[in-house]
Amino acid sequence: MTVKNKVVVITGASSGIGEATAKLLAQNGAKVVLAARRRERLQQIVDDIVSAGGEAVFAQTDVRDAAEVQALVDLAISTYGQLDVIFNNAGIMPSSPISALKTDEWNDMVDINLKGVLNGVAAVMPIFTAQKSGQIITTSSVAGIKSFPGAGVYGATKFAVRNLMEVIRMESAQEGTNIRTVSLYPAAINTELLKTITDSDTAAGMSELYQQVGIAPTAIADVVNFAIDQPESVNVNEFTIYPTKQA
Numbered sequence: 001m002t003v004k005n006k007v008v009v010i011t012g013a014s015s016g017i018g019e020a021t022a023k024l025l026a027q028n029g030a031k032v033v034l035a036a037r038r039r040e041r042l043q044q045i046v047d048d049i050v051s052a053g054g055e056a057v058f059a060q061t062d063v064r065d066a067a068e069v070q071a072l073v074d075l076a077i078s079t080y081g082q083l084d085v086i087f088n089n090a091g092i093m094p095s096s097p098i099s100a101l102k103t104d105e106w107n108d109m110v111d112i113n114l115k116g117v118l119n120g121v122a123a124v125m126p127i128f129t130a131q132k133s134g135q136i137i138t139t140s141s142v143a144g145i146k147s148f149p150g151a152g153v154y155g156a157t158k159f160a161v162r163n164l165m166e167v168i169r170m171e172s173a174q175e176g177t178n179i180r181t182v183s184l185y186p187a188a189i190n191t192e193l194l195k196t197i198t199d200s201d202t203a204a205g206m207s208e209l210y211q212q213v214g215i216a217p218t219a220i221a222d223v224v225n226f227a228i229d230q231p232e233s234v235n236v237n238e239f240t241i242y243p244t245k246q247a
Contacts, residue, residue: 002228002229002230002231002232003025003028003029003030003225003228003229004028004029004030005029005030005031006025006030006031006084006085006228007030007031007032007033007076007080007082007083007084007085008025008030008031008032008033008084008085008086008087008228009032009033009035009072009073009076009083009085009086009087009120009124010022010032010033010034010035010086010087010089011035011036011061011063011069011072011086011087011088011089011090011116011120012035012036012063012089012090012091012139013032013034013035013036013042013045013058013089014034014036014037014038014041014042014045015036015038015041015191015192016189016191016192016193016217017089017139017186017189017191017217017220017221018034018036018087018089018090019041019045019217020216020217020218020220020221021087021089021217021220021221021224021225022034022045022049022056023045023048023049023052023054023221024218024221024222024224024225025221025224025225025228026049026052026054026055026056027052027054028225030055030228031055031056031079031080032049032054032055032056033056033057033058033059033072033075033076033079033080034046034056034057034058034059035058035059035060035061035063035069035072035090036058036060036061036090037060037061037062038060039058039060042058042060043058045058046058055080057075057079059071059072059075063088063090063112063115063116063117063119063120064111064112064115064116064119065119066119066122066123069116069119069120069122069123070119070122070123072123073086073123073124073127077127083124083127083128083134084133084134084135085134085135085136085137085228086120086121086123086124086134086135086136086137087137087138087139087224088116088117088120088121088136088137088138088139089137089138089139090112090116091112091113091116091139091193092108092109092112092113092193092196093109093141093151093154093193093194093196093197094108094109094154094196094197094198094199095150095151095154095197095199095202095206096150096197096198096199096202097149097150097152097199097202098152098153100199102198102199105153105198106153109153109154109157110153110157113154113157113158113161114157114160114161117138117161117164118164120136120138121136121164121168124136128177128179129175129177129179132176132177132178133177133178133179133232134178134179134180135179135180135181135182135227135228136165136168136179136180136181136182137181137182137184137224137227137228138161138164138165138181138182138183138184139184139186139220140158140159140161140162140165140183140184140185141154141155141158141185141186142185142186142187142240142242143155143158144158144159144161144162144183144185145159145162145185145240150199150202150205161183162183162185165181165182165183165237166181166183166237168181169181169235169237178232180232180235180237181235181237182224182227182235182236182237182238182239183237183238183239184220184223184224184239184241185238185239185240185241186219186220186241187240187241187242187243187246188209188210188213188214188215188242188243188246189214189215189216189217189219189220189241189243190210190214190215190216190217191217194206194207194210209246212245213243213245213246214243215243219241220241223239223241227239
C-alpha cells in the first residue's frame with residue numbers, strides 16, 4: 001500500500017474525523033503528526049497509536065496561528081525526515097441564520113475553516129514544490145457544494161475551500177509540481193461539530209437530523225485512506241460522503 005511509511009500531518013486530530021483518520025492511517029503503516037488545541041486528547045491518541053504498534057507524534061496547535069502551523073510541519077520533517085500529506089481537517093460549525101448577526105462566530109469560522117487551511121497550505125507548499133510531490137487533503141462539507149438556510153457563513157467558508165483546492169490542483173498541473181489535492185464533502189457525520197452551535201433553533205434541527213441519519217467518522221477516515229493509497233499519477237480529488245439514510 002502507498003499509505004505505508006508516508007508522513008501525514010493531520011489538524012483537528014483530537015476527536016472525530018481527525019482522530020479516526022489518524023488511527024486508521026497509523027494502523028496501515030503511515031507516520032502521523034497530530035495537531036489540535038487540546039493537548040491532553042492528543043497525548044492520549046498518540047499513546048493509543050504507539051501502544052498499537054504505530055508511529056505518531058503531536059503538537060498542540062491553533063491553526064489560526066501561521067507560526068504554530070509552520071512549527072507543526074517543521075516537527076514532521078525533524079521527526080521523520082519527510083512530509084507527504086497534510087490533512088487540513090480542523091473546523092467549526094456554529095451555524096445560525098444570517099439575521100442572528102453572530103458576527104464573532106462568523107469571524108471564528110473564517111479564521112479556522114478558511115484561514116486555517118491557508119496556513120496549512122502555506123506551510124507545506126515550499127516542501128511539496130521542491131520535492132515535486134505531495135498531497136493536500138481538506139475537509140470541506142456538503143455545505144460547500146449546496147446552500148443551506150442557517151449555514152450561510154459556514155457554507156461560504158466551505159465553498160471557498162472547495163475553490164482553493166481545485167485551483168491548487170490546476171496550478172500544480174500547469175507548474176509540473178505533481179501536488180495532488182482532495183476535497184471532502186461530508187454530510188451528517190457524528191462528530192463534535194454540533195457542540196459549536198449556539199443558536200438554539202439551529203442546534204435543535206441539526207441534532208434531530210444527526211440522531212436520525214448520522215454515521216461514524218470512520219467513514220471519512222476510510223475515504224482519506226483510499227485517496228492517499230492511490231498511485232502518485234492518480235488524483236482522486238473530490239468525495240461527497242452521505243449517510244445512506246440522508247435524503
